Amino acid sequence: MIDRRALFLHLAVLAALLAALPMLAAYHVTNIAKIMVLAVYAMGYNIAFGYTGLLSLGHAMFFAAGLYAAGMGISLFGLSAAGALVLGPVAGGLAATLVGLLALRTAGVAFMIVTLMFAQAGYLTILYFVKYTRGDEGIVIARAARAIGSVDLSADTPRYLLAFGIFALALLLNLALVRSPFGRIMVAMRENEARSRMLGYNPYTVKLTALAVSGVYAGAAGAAYAVVFGYVGASLASVQYSILPLLYVLLGGAGTVLGPFLGALLMFYLIDYASSATSAYLFIVGAALILLVLFAPKGILGTLRERHARWLP
Amino acid sequence: MQLGSIFLLALLEGLVSASVLALTACGLSLVFGIMRVVNVAHGEFFMLGAVLAWFTASLMPGPPALTFVAALVICPLIVGAVAALADMLVLKRLNYEPEATIVATIGLLYILQQGALTVFGPNALPVPAPLDFRLQFPGFGYSGYKIAVILAAVLLLLGLWLILTRTRIGLVMRATQIDRATARAFGINVDRVYAGVFAMGAGLAAIAAVLIVPIQQAHYLMGADPLLLSFSVVIIGGLGSLRGTVVAALLIGMVDQMIPIFMPVVFPAYGAWFTPTLAKIIATLVVALVLVFRPQGLFGKRMA
Amino acid sequence: MAAVILEARGLTRHFGGLKAVDGVDFDLRQGEIHALIGPNGAGKTTFVSLLSGRIEAQSGRISFDGRDITRLPAHARVRLGIAYTFQITQIYAALSVFDNVALAAQSRGSHPLGAAAMEALSRVGLEARKDQIAGTLSYGHQRLLEVAMGLALKPRLLILDEPTQGLSQGEIETFNGIVKSVVPEATVLLIEHNMDVVMELAEWITVLNFGQVLATGTPPAIRANPAVQSAYLGA
Numbered sequence: 001m002i003d004r005r006a007l008f009l010h011l012a013v014l015a016a017l018l019a020a021l022p023m024l025a026a027y028h029v030t031n032i033a034k035i036m037v038l039a040v041y042a043m044g045y046n047i048a049f050g051y052t053g054l055l056s057l058g059h060a061m062f063f064a065a066g067l068y069a070a071g072m073g074i075s076l077f078g079l080s081a082a083g084a085l086v087l088g089p090v091a092g093g094l095a096a097t098l099v100g101l102l103a104l105r106t107a108g109v110a111f112m113i114v115t116l117m118f119a120q121a122g123y124l125t126i127l128y129f130v131k132y133t134r135g136d137e138g139i140v141i142a143r144a145a146r147a148i149g150s151v152d153l154s155a156d157t158p159r160y161l162l163a164f165g166i167f168a169l170a171l172l173l174n175l176a177l178v179r180s181p182f183g184r185i186m187v188a189m190r191e192n193e194a195r196s197r198m199l200g201y202n203p204y205t206v207k208l209t210a211l212a213v214s215g216v217y218a219g220a221a222g223a224a225y226a227v228v229f230g231y232v233g234a235s236l237a238s239v240q241y242s243i244l245p246l247l248y249v250l251l252g253g254a255g256t257v258l259g260p261f262l263g264a265l266l267m268f269y270l271i272d273y274a275s276s277a278t279s280a281y282l283f284i285v286g287a288a289l290i291l292l293v294l295f296a297p298k299g300i301l302g303t304l305r306e307r308h309a310r311w312l313p
Numbered sequence: 314m315q316l317g318s319i320f321l322l323a324l325l326e327g328l329v330s331a332s333v334l335a336l337t338a339c340g341l342s343l344v345f346g347i348m349r350v351v352n353v354a355h356g357e358f359f360m361l362g363a364v365l366a367w368f369t370a371s372l373m374p375g376p377p378a379l380t381f382v383a384a385l386v387i388c389p390l391i392v393g394a395v396a397a398l399a400d401m402l403v404l405k406r407l408n409y410e411p412e413a414t415i416v417a418t419i420g421l422l423y424i425l426q427q428g429a430l431t432v433f434g435p436n437a438l439p440v441p442a443p444l445d446f447r448l449q450f451p452g453f454g455y456s457g458y459k460i461a462v463i464l465a466a467v468l469l470l471l472g473l474w475l476i477l478t479r480t481r482i483g484l485v486m487r488a489t490q491i492d493r494a495t496a497r498a499f500g501i502n503v504d505r506v507y508a509g510v511f512a513m514g515a516g517l518a519a520i521a522a523v524l525i526v527p528i529q530q531a532h533y534l535m536g537a538d539p540l541l542l543s544f545s546v547v548i549i550g551g552l553g554s555l556r557g558t559v560v561a562a563l564l565i566g567m568v569d570q571m572i573p574i575f576m577p578v579v580f581p582a583y584g585a586w587f588t589p590t591l592a593k594i595i596a597t598l599v600v601a602l603v604l605v606f607r608p609q610g611l612f613g614k615r616m617a
Numbered sequence: 618m619a620a621v622i623l624e625a626r627g628l629t630r631h632f633g634g635l636k637a638v639d640g641v642d643f644d645l646r647q648g649e650i651h652a653l654i655g656p657n658g659a660g661k662t663t664f665v666s667l668l669s670g671r672i673e674a675q676s677g678r679i680s681f682d683g684r685d686i687t688r689l690p691a692h693a694r695v696r697l698g699i700a701y702t703f704q705i706t707q708i709y710a711a712l713s714v715f716d717n718v719a720l721a722a723q724s725r726g727s728h729p730l731g732a733a734a735m736e737a738l739s740r741v742g743l744e745a746r747k748d749q750i751a752g753t754l755s756y757g758h759q760r761l762l763e764v765a766m767g768l769a770l771k772p773r774l775l776i777l778d779e780p781t782q783g784l785s786q787g788e789i790e791t792f793n794g795i796v797k798s799v800v801p802e803a804t805v806l807l808i809e810h811n812m813d814v815v816m817e818l819a820e821w822i823t824v825l826n827f828g829q830v831l832a833t834g835t836p837p838a839i840r841a842n843p844a845v846q847s848a849y850l851g852a
């Protein structure tokens with residue numbers, strides 16, 4: 001049951017992104033490509049947090065699973081870029097499932113801390129195996145390896161188009177998911193777990209499935225990041241990268257399909273603008289987090305949906 | 314050095330780090346126990362205490378011992394005031410809703426960290442030790458200041474315990490912990506208690522930091538380790554239990570310090586593949602698993 | 618007499634020193650409307666929570682349709698056909714009335730979903746409000762929505778915990794009609810304080826007091842029981 005208006009809106013956003021490509025300066029082409037990749041990550045985060053109510057502080061681990069599966073697959077095992085893009089989501093989904101099996105025995109604050117701890121262990125593991133991961137310094141993927149067929153993905157236009165393709169696929173699947181019967185169950189779990197259990201839904205398996213899907217998204221974004229930008233480093237697995245999608249989702253609107261993209265877009269340019277003025281971009285992140293939870297906990301699209309457009313998915 | 318001396322040295326180092334950790338973690342535990350707030354910015358209050366100690370020590374004229382004592386009083390007060398302000402302006406308005414509160418304290422973490430970087434710069438800031446004598450142990454000499462840190466922490470923890478169990482303030486805090494609404498009905502100003510508890514928790518972290526800066530320099534990124542260690546301590550000790558927190562701090566502080574000193578002696582592979590990073594990985598996983606399988610902590614009793 | 622569909626033996630749940638449910642033996646017959654009554658705090662909610670699996674039993678045994686379900690988690694019992702409506706209304710306040718019921722129908726695997734959900738809504742008379750946000754319904758309508766969710770599960774045993782609390786007289790009559798229409802295909806276990814509703818609907822009554830069965834029998838037998846009169850009805 002996909003509302004006509006909703007489908008049209010999402011297709012229009014995609015069309016606009018595609019139409020924008022020839023008009024954008026090179027600098028913005030790279031930026032928007034990065035934003036689209038990070039938006040896929042945030043969409044995955046939103047499936048867990050926004051739709052299912054699982055506030056994780058450890059998604060960097062799932063992002064990093066895809067990132068390193070791709071990066072190490074290419075640099076150590078001679079995997080192709082296309083193969084890496086397939087392996088990434090698998091790795092992300094697997095990591096999320098393993099973490100979820102344990103972490104979902106807890107809830108609320110304990111869940112936040114457990115996911116934080118697991119992700120921290122993951123981050124330290126990357127540092128520990130510095131011989132293979134190159135630790136903080138990271139892996140730079142050779143330009144020759146970043147190609148699908150004869151298309152060089154390190155050039156602006158192909159890189160934008162690849163990021164766009166992954167983003168479009170992720171967005172439409174996200175839309176289909178939240179409008180599917182399972183999407184309704186995810187929301188039910190977020191809204192009232194006790195009630196959902198007494199309707200015959202097993203909270204553990206529902207949440208585990210949602211978290212796994214979320215991990216697939218994060219892993220896909222990680223792999224895309226590695227292939228599109230050619231860099232894989234430990235800082236991308238740090239706590240900050242778990243907070244980032246939370247910030248995007250809170251800003252754009254938790255539990256909305258376009259929210260993660262909108263949040264990523266605005267936050268990216270806000271930070272970009274701020275860091276050209278001062279070095280204090282973390283101020284912006286910190287202040288944004290506090291102001292959002294204080295004054296706009298539903299984010300931009302969440303507020304819009306509440307006031308004007310209930311059909312917004 | 315003899316094995317016995319090495320053991321003694323490791324024990325002392327462990328006690329130093331355990332006592333500082335106990336103070337820091339008690340602050341976190343107090344805030345969680347009474348307010349049910351998980352304060353992710355706790356490590357930044359620690360860091361703030363440390364850089365302010367440097368600021369006080371380098372700005373105030375007079376001998377190091379005097380400026381240090383001044384820092385020991387001033388820094389926790391300033392940090393406590395910052396915390397009380399954060400509580401009143403942010404946490405209270407969120408009605409202490411657990412998840413929103415955590416997100417807000419993450420925001421606070423970034424702001425404090427960036428604030429310290431902007432004001433104090435990226436360099437490590439040294440603070441001279443107020444005491445300058447060494448104690449001779451069999452086989453090695455040991456900093457008298459470190460011994461003083463252990464003693465100071467023991468006294469402070471005793472003081473905290475007395476405040477919580479023997480004074481009206483402690484009674485009011487416990488009443489608020491048990492039931493906010495009833496406490497309010499009995500005329501307790503719950504808002505003030507909460508701001509006070511949050512300030513006290515931050516102040517404890519700041520005191521711990523002031524004590525440690527003569528040993529370990531102040532730096533704007535130094536908050537991460539005490540945060541993670543305090544979390545571990547509070548989780549292992551049982552959320553909100555102060556006695557459990559102190560026991561767990563002893564355990565974790567000792568293990569944390571003794572591994573790098575003692576392990577290479579008994580375990581030759583240490584350093585080759587059994588590095589401090591691996592030890593950290595294992596510790597982090599253990600803490601996560603404790604929270605999953607024994608949420609009441611290792612020393613707490615399971616609730617019905 | 619009809620076959621026993623649910624059987625509990627020695628069912629026990631204490632909260633600390635409080636014996637909320639204390640060694641209860643209990644039989645439900647297929648297709649009956651069975652009322653569970655007793656003073657406040659008698660342990661009625663706890664007892665049906667043990668049956669539905671919302672609370673774990675400390676000892677005792679429950680079998681449903683010949684199958685031991687004592688250790689089965691709540692959601693699995695719902696799938697077997699035991700539906701439970703909460704005493705304290707538990708709806709999805711932020712979702713639409715339709716989505717609330719659709720979630721129940723979907724759990725049952727009903728197809729087509731929309732029709733099944735609408736049927737349940739029309740049985741409680743809420744079909745016109747399907748697009749309203751559930752949290753904005755009046756209290757009585759929320760109770761009826763909760764009942765509709767129970768119906769949409771197409772249960773074999775429907776447990777209703779004080780469903781008429783806060784309903785108007787008109788709504789109570791609608792409710793009585795709904796309950797009567799459920800049997801004899803399904804069985805109903807009804808916790809109820811309103812004696813008129815009990816006497817109108819129940820074929821069998823069990824009285825709980827201090828966590829134990831005080832009496833069980835037909836409505837006239839219960840009415841005549843002196844122990845019940847002094848403990849409860851006499852009040």
Ligand SMILES: Nc1ncnc2c1ncn2[C@@H]1O[C@H](COP(=O)(O)OP(=O)(O)O)[C@@H](O)[C@H]1O
Pocket residue numbers: 632635637655656657658659660661662663664
């Ligand atoms: N989760 C619980 N923890 C502690 N005591 C409880 C709990 N649930 C119910 N009780 C107590 O058990 C007794 C029975 O409660 P309940 O089953 O709700 O009674 P009823 O539904 O008959 O009014 C009451 O004294 C109640 O306070």
Ligand SMILES: [Mg+2]
Pocket residue numbers: 661662663704
């Ligand atoms: Mg009851």
